Amino acid sequence: MNCKSSVTTKEYFEEKGIFDKFYNILKLGDFRKDVIRLTNLAKTKYNVDEGNIYTEDDGGKKAVPNFKVFSKIDGIKTYNEKVKDNIAKEELIQDLKNKIEEETQSGITKEGDSNTNIEELYQKAMNIKGEDIENKLNECL
Numbered sequence: 001m002n003c004k005s006s007v008t009t010k011e012y013f014e015e016k017g018i019f020d021k022f023y024n025i026l027k028l029g030d031f032r033k034d035v036i037r038l039t040n041l042a043k044t045k046y047n048v049d050e051g052n053i054y055t056e057d058d059g060g061k062k063a064v065p066n067f068k069v070f071s072k073i074d075g076i077k078t079y080n081e082k083v084k085d086n087i088a089k090e091e092l093i094q095d096l097k098n099k100i101e102e103e104t105q106s107g108i109t110k111e112g113d114s115n116t117n118i119e120e121l122y123q124k125a126m127n128i129k130g131e132d133i134e135n136k137l138n139e140c141l
Contacts, residue, residue: 004074004077005070005073005074009065010065012034013031013034013063018030019031019063023062023064023065024061024062024063025056025062031056031063035052036052039051039052039053042069046072046073046076046077048072048073048076051066051068051069052066053065053066
């Protein structure tokens with residue numbers, strides 16, 4: 001898993017001059033304040049309670065990332081993105097189903113193949129499920 005949150009958090013600390021690119025702590029007081037604040041954020045926003053996001057080593061001279069915390073945050077973010085993506089796809093499918101149903105039931109009574117195509121399209125749209133969303137969507141369109 002790509003630890004994106006550890007990278008962005010490290011960049012944040014570096015930009016504020018709290019530690020350098022080698023994790024050497026330059027502002028111990030600020031480091032401790034931000035570690036507590038960001039650890040609490042991980043607990044409240046992502047329900048991740050695996051200790052502080054960073055610990056201190058070498059008598060407060062070195063920052064040590066807690067990759068377990070960052071890994072869990074990234075996992076939750078990835079899951080949330082997939083859920084949002086699936087919800088958006090399901091909403092799109094539902095919109096298509098509704099439009100097709102409206103068209104079918106609004107009295108489109110054409111002769112021949114056009115009528116059959118609308119009915120087939122309607123049936124395909126009504127049978128769309130989870131994993132097949134993109135394939136079925138392409139079939140319908």
